[in-house]
Amino acid sequence: MHSQIEELTFTNNCCNDPIWSDLDLRPLARLRSLRIGDHCFLETKRVVLQxxxxxxEVSVGYGSFSKHAFNPNREDATFVCYANPSLRSLEIDRCCFTSFSRFLLADLPSLQTLSVGTVGSISYCFYYADLDVEDLPSLHTLIIGNECFHTSLYTSISDLPLLKTAVFGYNAVHGMPGKGTSLKLAQLPSLESIQNPKGGCFEIAESVVIDTLPKLTEVVLPTSFRKMKRCQLNMSLTQTKEKGREHKDVVVNKIREAVDNYKYIYVLQFDNMxxxxxxxxxxxxxxxxxFLGKNRVMQVALGRTPEEEYRDNLSKLGEALGGNCTLFFTNKPKEEVLQFFKEYKSLDFARAGFKATENFVIPKGEMPFxxxxxxxxxxxxxxxxLKNGIIHMREDYTVCKTGKVLTPEQCRILKLYNKPLTFFTLTPLACWSEGQVETLSSI
Known part of the structure; x- marks a missing residue:
């Protein structure tokens, strides 16, 4: 395929030969839109959008990437959507990726809508994969169709500051009995409703963490939740008004108030938040x-054009806002601020999609579990x-290698072994002070 392609459309019943076992679109650096029709890529076992x-935008039609749409047969097949900073929409029709056992989303700062399968119709998408939806700062709509992610053992929906609605079809994210199924719903400050009209969602879970859901006004938990002894529940339910134009105006006014009160304004780019x-x-x-929010709202507060800007040259500062950014207001000396962020690092456990910073090998022999x-x-x-009631590794096992992208399974293993490999960092991109803007290409 030509590297200059901007719009790519596959018609129905396309690319079903065995030679299409691997679909890697990384060479298409100019690609803006990907549309895949119905019943395409039936022999494909690896999809990489990176x-x-x-x-x-990405859309996948009915029955694609599924050789037997209504008979999921687990395979070591992988779907990766990683490091696509402009991606706004990922929509997958029903009966797609039915046998795929790995589903990886990461580093998608602009993703607003994630829709997998159809609510109300048998879908079977990613039937054997874990549902791990984390660290998507722009996501506001999540839709998971009937029977999708049905056997998910490690379900995590967390750190989604703008997510308002999550809709799940019948038996979606059901879990597996006796397999240590876990569920995490956490750090969802804007979530107002979780809908599962036909039931079966989150039905089987042995460990549940529900934390920081301040806007969720109604929660209907399956009966099985109430019987669990190991659930960890930390919920905050309050009645609040919907945020709309009035809320945006409040944010704009607060930013402009900060402009009046602080000498320096920085645009900071953050990684691994x-x-x-x-x-x-x-x-x-x-x-x-x-100030951490929608870049467009922050740009409005600063002024998008010289005619609109609140202070001289603030529109130039706003041009640096893109992707994972925050505005930082301070009266601290510039040299002190730059030195602080140059040295600042917060170590934490890696999440799927991040790159390993070191090698980690589990040696052969007894395991401390x-x-x-x-x-x-x-x-x-x-x-x-299992030997005499003790778990053993049959051989040395390399969990990860430096520079390689981590899968959800690798991240889980690293956490079990208490191996944090990522750093939360902030990099100053630009600074405004007294009407002057300086681009900070390095610190």
Whole structure:
């Protein structure tokens, strides 16, 4: 395929030969739109949408990437959508990717809508994969169709600051009994409703964490939740008004008030954002102020054009807002601020899609875990066996290598072994002070 392609459309019943076992679109650096018709790529076992800086939308038609749409047969097949900063919409029709066991989304700062399958119709998408939807700062709509992610053992929907609605079809994200199924719903400050009209969603879970859902006004939990002894529930339910134009005006006014009160304004680009780490950072810099929200709203507050700008040249500062950015207001000396962010790093556990910063190998022999975790390690594809009630590794096993993108399974293993490999960092991109803007290409 030509590297200059901007719009790519596959018609129905296309590319079903065995030669299409691997679909990697990384060479199409200019790609903006990808549309795949019905019943395409039936022999494909690996799909990679990565490092496509201009890609804005992806849609997949009915029955694609599924040789037997209504008979899921687990395969070691992988779907990766990673490091596509402009992607706004990912929509997958029903009966797609039915046998895929890996589903990876990461580093998609602009993704607003994620729709997999159809609510109300049998879908079977990613029947054997775990549903891991985390760290998507722009996501506001999540739709998971009937029977999608049905056997998910590690379900995490967290750190989605703008998510308002999550809709799940019948038996979606159902879980598996006796397999250590876990569920995490956390750090969802805008979530107002979780809808599962036909039931079956989250039905089987042995460990549940529900934390920081301040706008969720109604929660209907399956009966099985109430019987669990190991659930961790930390819920905050309050009645609030919908945020609309009035809320945006409040944000704009607060930013402009900060412009009046602080000498310096920085645009900071953040990587590997963690909510708790960001809270600690705010406490550490309590005499300064951060604004984290939609870039477009922050640009409106600063002024998008010279005619609209609140102070001279603030529109130039707003041009630096893109992707994962925050505004930082402070009266601290510039040299002190630059040195602070140059040195600032907060170590945390890696998440799917990030690159490993070191090699990690589990040696052959006994493992420091109880025998009850045997099934979990099998799910993670570790070469384990049980000897006299003790879990053993049959051979040395390389979990990850430096520079390689991590899968959800690798991240889970690293966390079990208490191996944090990523850093939350902030990089100053530009600085405004007294009507002058300076681009900070390096610190």
């Amino acid at each position: 490092d496509l800086s201009r890609l804005e 963690r909510t708790n780490a960001f809270k600690e950072l705010r406490s550490q810099l309590a005499d300064s102020r951060f 109880p025998h009850s975790m045997m099934e979990e390690f099998k799910k993670l594809r570790l070469p384990v066996e």
